Amino acid sequence: MIMGHYVTALIPYAYDSNRKIAPFWLFLLLPQLADFLMLAFVFMGYESISPENFFKVSFMNMQAEMHFSHDILPLALTAVIVSAIVGLLFKSKRLFFIALGLMLLHEVLDMLVGFKHFLSPNHTQAFGLGLYNTMPILGIAFETIFCILILSWYLRKRERLGYPLKTSAKIILWGTLVGTTIAMTLIAKVPLASLISLQLG
Ligand SMILES: [Zn+2]
Numbered sequence: 001m002i003m004g005h006y007v008t009a010l011i012p013y014a015y016d017s018n019r020k021i022a023p024f025w026l027f028l029l030l031p032q033l034a035d036f037l038m039l040a041f042v043f044m045g046y047e048s049i050s051p052e053n054f055f056k057v058s059f060m061n062m063q064a065e066m067h068f069s070h071d072i073l074p075l076a077l078t079a080v081i082v083s084a085i086v087g088l089l090f091k092s093k094r095l096f097f098i099a100l101g102l103m104l105l106h107e108v109l110d111m112l113v114g115f116k117h118f119l120s121p122n123h124t125q126a127f128g129l130g131l132y133n134t135m136p137i138l139g140i141a142f143e144t145i146f147c148i149l150i151l152s153w154y155l156r157k158r159e160r161l162g163y164p165l166k167t168s169a170k171i172i173l174w175g176t177l178v179g180t181t182i183a184m185t186l187i188a189k190v191p192l193a194s195l196i197s198l199q200l201g
Helices: 001-006 008-016 022-042 072-089 093-112 134-162 167-187 192-200
Strands: 046-051 063-065
Touching: 001 008, 001 022, 001 093, 001 134, 001 167, 008 022, 008 093, 008 134, 022 046, 022 072, 022 093, 072 093, 072 167, 134 167
Parallel strands: none
Antiparallel strands: 046 063
16 A cells, blocks of 8 residues: 555544644654665665566566565564654653554555565465555555545544644645545556557557
């Protein structure tokens, strides 16, 4: 998942619109931390994504080796450590559980829509549906529905709590979270390079 991770930041934020528990950037960072770690590990050469050329990537042909950032046990350990640090820094037990929930939810969502993940780097049994490589359109459809459900819930919740969002903010949220996810279907099966040449040709 991509935007589906960001959308989960809205769940705790709906209850913390006046930023009493934590700043919003933290709620945005935590659900995506595993992917940011993956990018760092790819940069350092410990993990890999192929094809390396972005224009040659489609969801169908993308392969990712991400044992340290995404295998279940390393991710769970990272989630506990990061949540403990965050909870201590902001002196909030509640934030510890929110952080832990957001980080573990990343793994569950990735296994539903994304790649399969192993228990640990030593294990050969992978878990998950692996929809990106097998049925990317279905995977992206799941992600779109997930984004629509959470975003609609968030907007209703804000209204009920007396903090309704401006129309401009709503448009930005729908466009970024739902629009971008729908746009991903363009490269579900065909990489951008072929897509451009197809259109040009
Ligand atoms: Zn991920």
